Amino acid sequence: MAEPVVRAVDVHKRFGRLEVLRGVDMDVARGEVVVLIGPSGSGKTTFLRCINHLERVDGGRIYVDGELVGYREKNGRLVEDREREVARKRGAIGMVFQRFNLFPHLTALGNVVEAPLRVKKLSRREAGEMGRELLGKVGLADKLDAYPSQLSGGQQQRVAIARALAMQPKLMLFDEATSALDPELVGEVLEVMKSLAHEGMTMIVVSHEMGFTREAADRIVFMDEGVIVEEGPPEELFARPLQPRTQAFLSKIL
Amino acid sequence: MIPPLAVEFDWDVVGRYLFNPLIREGAWRTIQVAVAAQLLGVVLGLLFALMRISRNPVTSVFSGFYVWFFRGTPVLLQLFILYFGIPQMVGSQTFTRELTAFRAAILAFGVNEGAYMSEIVRAGILSVEAGQMDAAKSLGMTQLQAMRHVVLPQALRVVVPPTGNEFIAMLKNTSLASAISLVELLYASNLIYSSNFKFMELLVVAAIWYLAMTSVFSLLQAELERLLAVGERERPETLFSRALTLMGGRRGI
Numbered sequence: 001m002a003e004p005v006v007r008a009v010d011v012h013k014r015f016g017r018l019e020v021l022r023g024v025d026m027d028v029a030r031g032e033v034v035v036l037i038g039p040s041g042s043g044k045t046t047f048l049r050c051i052n053h054l055e056r057v058d059g060g061r062i063y064v065d066g067e068l069v070g071y072r073e074k075n076g077r078l079v080e081d082r083e084r085e086v087a088r089k090r091g092a093i094g095m096v097f098q099r100f101n102l103f104p105h106l107t108a109l110g111n112v113v114e115a116p117l118r119v120k121k122l123s124r125r126e127a128g129e130m131g132r133e134l135l136g137k138v139g140l141a142d143k144l145d146a147y148p149s150q151l152s153g154g155q156q157q158r159v160a161i162a163r164a165l166a167m168q169p170k171l172m173l174f175d176e177a178t179s180a181l182d183p184e185l186v187g188e189v190l191e192v193m194k195s196l197a198h199e200g201m202t203m204i205v206v207s208h209e210m211g212f213t214r215e216a217a218d219r220i221v222f223m224d225e226g227v228i229v230e231e232g233p234p235e236e237l238f239a240r241p242l243q244p245r246t247q248a249f250l251s252k253i254l
Numbered sequence: 255m256i257p258p259l260a261v262e263f264d265w266d267v268v269g270r271y272l273f274n275p276l277i278r279e280g281a282w283r284t285i286q287v288a289v290a291a292q293l294l295g296v297v298l299g300l301l302f303a304l305m306r307i308s309r310n311p312v313t314s315v316f317s318g319f320y321v322w323f324f325r326g327t328p329v330l331l332q333l334f335i336l337y338f339g340i341p342q343m344v345g346s347q348t349f350t351r352e353l354t355a356f357r358a359a360i361l362a363f364g365v366n367e368g369a370y371m372s373e374i375v376r377a378g379i380l381s382v383e384a385g386q387m388d389a390a391k392s393l394g395m396t397q398l399q400a401m402r403h404v405v406l407p408q409a410l411r412v413v414v415p416p417t418g419n420e421f422i423a424m425l426k427n428t429s430l431a432s433a434i435s436l437v438e439l440l441y442a443s444n445l446i447y448s449s450n451f452k453f454m455e456l457l458v459v460a461a462i463w464y465l466a467m468t469s470v471f472s473l474l475q476a477e478l479e480r481l482l483a484v485g486e487r488e489r490p491e492t493l494f495s496r497a498l499t500l501m502g503g504r505r506g507i
Binding site for chain 1: 403
């Protein structure tokens with residue numbers, strides 16, 4: 001069996017005295033689309049941020065493509081990695097945020113080419129070509145020179161997706177990518193995410209969008225209070241949730 | 255017809271000395287010291303701000319100490335320590351000769367300014383929302399790359415107004431260098447009224463020059479702020495683009 005793209009083993013994370021992740025184990029295979037659901041505070045976003053080391057882990061291990069992100073193993077203990085190494089590994093993991101986090105001082109194209117230019121040292125021409133192509137893919141070919149403040153929320157998020165894709169990641173993390181959008185703009189972003197899934201991108205998505213989940217997810221993982229309570233393919237989990245906590249949560253959102 | 259202010263004041267004298275060569279030299283020296291010291295202050299401020307927010311405890315504490323000391327003592331005291339105190343301790347003729355009043359003023363005012371600038375820059379960095387750094391890091395940028403390409407450009411807009419304030423104060427604080435006999439604007443007017451006893455007239459001359467310098471600078475600052483409003487929904491028109499329009503035809507600026 002091929003090595004999983006993401007392997008999380010007994011992950012623990014605490015903020016001060018609050019234990020947010022209490023032993024999370026998860027494997028994500030290449031091309032798999034995993035949707036994380038659960039009540040707020042369940043640790044979904046924190047877990048996502050641990051995968052690309054935006055948050056440190058207090059226990060356990062997370063391997064992306066066989067390598068620890070942000071750490072080196074030394075005598076059986078985790079030692080924080082050199083920044084250059086961490087940055088390099090992060091570049092292979094794309095992340096899309098709830099609040100978009102576009103760079104306001106750059107145009108849409110500027111946002112997309114910034115990382116390839118500075119991190120991958122691409123030439124302006126190469127980066128520009130790739131940027132134009134990616135923005136075309138997300139349906140924004142006519143907005144290359146627009147600034148984020150001139151774009152709608154849905155457009156901004158699509159630029160954010162193109163920006164993350166510009167680094168050619170092997171894994172994409174979506175942190176409630178549509179939660180901050182007006183309802184009528186949610187669809188255009190979900191379409192982009194669906195086509196990405198169809199193209200075989202490995203995706204871990206934190207979302208409340210059950211329609212998208214039913215259509216695109218290979219597996220749903222239900223988290224509550226820092227642990228994985230139940231997981232399974234959408235048809236099964238939605239139709240026959242086994243755990244009472246899962247049933248309670250699903251009854252509220254379905 | 256200007257009514258006489260008082261028996262002993264003469265506007266003619268003001269007019270006569272307004273463009274006096276010594277006064278002009280003093281004004282030019284004032285500008286040189288202010289600009290050089292402010293530039294030094296900005297560079298040091300940037301450096302110490304980054305040191306202050308770094309996770310390295312050594313650089314963070316060192317930066318804190320620097321800010322504490324240079325904000326905590328009068329700049330005139332620092333100027334005297336540099337110009338009189340340190341040469342005494344170094345005891346080298348070459349050193350004392352090379353440390354002219356001009357260089358000492360720039361160095362002392364610059365290092366002092368760095369302490370204030372570091373807090374201004376730090377505030378600017380804090381004003382950029384955390385999500386920006388998250389996004390930059392998630393794209394594979396190191397902390398330094400993120401600072402340089404994402405955070406600092408945005409911090410700039412917040413940093414410019416208080417920095418403009420600092421520069422206006424700097425223009426005026428250069429007058430303290432008269433205490434070490436640097437021939438800047440105030441000292442130049444002192445030299446002249448020491449011999450002709452027209453105290454008020456010469457001080458008015460100096461005041462006019464200071465006002466002219468600070469006013470011109472305020473206009474430049476406003477223009478700079480307009481230029482930096484990149485990506486904002488409502489971009490105020492810059493005087494530059496307005497001038498271009500007047501000269502015939504906009505060219506997509």
